[in-house]
Amino acid sequence: QVQLVESGGRLVQAGDSLRLSCVGSGRTFNGASLGWFRQAPGKEREFVAAIMQNGITTYYADSVKDRFTISRDSAKNTVSLQMNSLKPEDTAVYYCAAAARWTGTYYSPGWYDYWGQGTQVTVSS
Numbered sequence: 001q002v003q004l005v006e007s008g009g010r011l012v013q014a015g016d017s018l019r020l021s022c023v024g025s026g027r028t029f030n031g032a033s034l035g036w037f038r039q040a041p042g043k044e045r046e047f048v049a050a051i052m053q054n055g056i057t058t059y060y061a062d063s064v065k066d067r068f069t070i071s072r073d074s075a076k077n078t079v080s081l082q083m084n085s086l087k088p089e090d091t092a093v094y095y096c097a098a099a100a101r102w103t104g105t106y107y108s109p110g111w112y113d114y115w116g117q118g119t120q121v122t123v124s125s
Contacts, residue, residue: 009119
């Protein structure tokens with residue numbers, strides 16, 4: 001079992017930066033692939049970024065590439081999402097997720113086994 005708790009979401013202005021964190025517990029956290037997803041009102045949950053167990057291999061959605069950076073700290077059992085140059089269209093509830101696998105469709109919500117409760121990010125124009 002893996003428990004995930006996100007934090008860091010708040011109201012910011014367009015162009016601002018924000019850092020989300022997700023703390024994981026459970027002995028399988030450091031061996032898991034980790035991802036961030038987001039869901040805006042009336043829309044499906046969408047992939048944002050993922051980082052594999054090696055802490056080096058990362059993937060990003062085209063909409064956030066070059067603006068967001070995902071990282072993990074195994075010593076602290078955390079995965080973070082640094083978000084720069086935020087836009088109003090980044091407004092959503094952001095979720096971290098963990099998968100007990102290392103290959104496959106990392107961009108699909110169904111690939112993940114565990115989810116946090118989400119943290120709200122609102123970007124005003």
